[in-house]
Amino acid sequence: MTPKDIQLDGKVAFITGGSGGIGAGIARNLANFGALVAIADIDVEGGERLVAEIREQGGDALFLQTDVNHTEQINAAVEEAARHFGRLDILVNNAGGVRRRPFLEQTEKSWRKHIDFNLISTLAATQAAARAMVGFGRGGTIINIASSEGLRAAPGFAVYAACKAGMISFTRSMALELAEHNIRVHALAPDMILTPGHAPYFEAAGEAGRAARDRYIPMGRVGSTDELAGVVIFLVSNLATFVTGLTLPVDGGAIASSGWTRSPVSGAWDLYHAPE
Template structure:
């Protein structure tokens, strides 16, 4: 094992919802480590800007306008990525979204939108990409960006959390089904990763909200997209060649704390204390 094993110079990656936030952070960092990246998103302006940023730093990137709510567009994007770069080694299923609301007040249309966006898009991209990888016979890695909500209860986000739990279970099953082809599959369960979309919610609570988050997150802060992307880079590199089927919380220890909070005055850990 040498430092070169973390490099991704020969690899091609496709990131869904890759133009902004977590997806953009993953795309940038995969490119920094040498991967050629395809960015699938509906946001053409941000996607093309990200391509220019990657290319200005010496990388190679391609933007493919894709609405993941339409399975035929996902399948076409996978095919175009492989055709353009000549191969496909990495798929990052990052597309997803949620709206808060009581389950008893949600419509069937709302359920289906959550399921299509968060879960069906992942199934479609995984099947299409895995077929390309199997045919090429060179292995590959699939990373599914789930959520900490897939590992715990989430009142007000029940359908979303169920989709994310399904992603985690699906990732384990695919790790076994695809292992004979040298394809490794993982799920990530991020929490409190700072993005432009999350920032207004983080700032809304003021100092009291910040203090509550500091108690909730053992590391005492929100995470960055670079920190999440670092886990992705490791898992898709040769450094992790004997690792498959993981679910990795990238959450500053939030899942591990499980009701334990740290006193802001004494620094001591207490169970279920305010």
């Protein structure tokens, strides 16, 4: 084992929802470690801007306008990425989204929209990418960006949470089915990650809201896209070649805390704090 084992020189990564937020953070960092990056997203302006940024930094990237709600577009994008770069080694299933609404107020149309965007897109990209990886005969790694909501209750986000729980279960099954092809499959379960899109919500919470949030997260802060990308880089590198089927929270300890919070006055941990 040497420091070079963390490098991704020459490996090709395909990222859904890669134009902004978490996806863009992963794309930048994969490129920084030597990967060639294909970004599949509906956001043309953001995708092309990111490709230009990566190229200015000495990397190589390709933008593929793709609506992940359409399987045929995913298939075409994966095929084009593999043709353009001559191989495919990494898939990051990052595309997804949610809108808060009580379950009793949701419609079947809303259910299906959540399922198509968050779960069906993952199934489609995984099948297309895994077939390409098998065809190239080099193996590969698939990273599914799930959510902490797939590991716990999520009132107001029930259908989204069900999709992410499904993604986590799918990860385990794929780890077994694809192991014979030397394809490793993992899920990450981030919680609060600061992105440009989330920043206004964090700011709107005010001082009291930020204090409550920081008590809820044992490490006392939100995470960054770089910190999430660092876990991706480890899992897709040669340092993790005997690791598969993992679901890893990237959440500052929020899942581990399970309701325990630290008193802002005494610093003691407790399940329920009386007003201080």
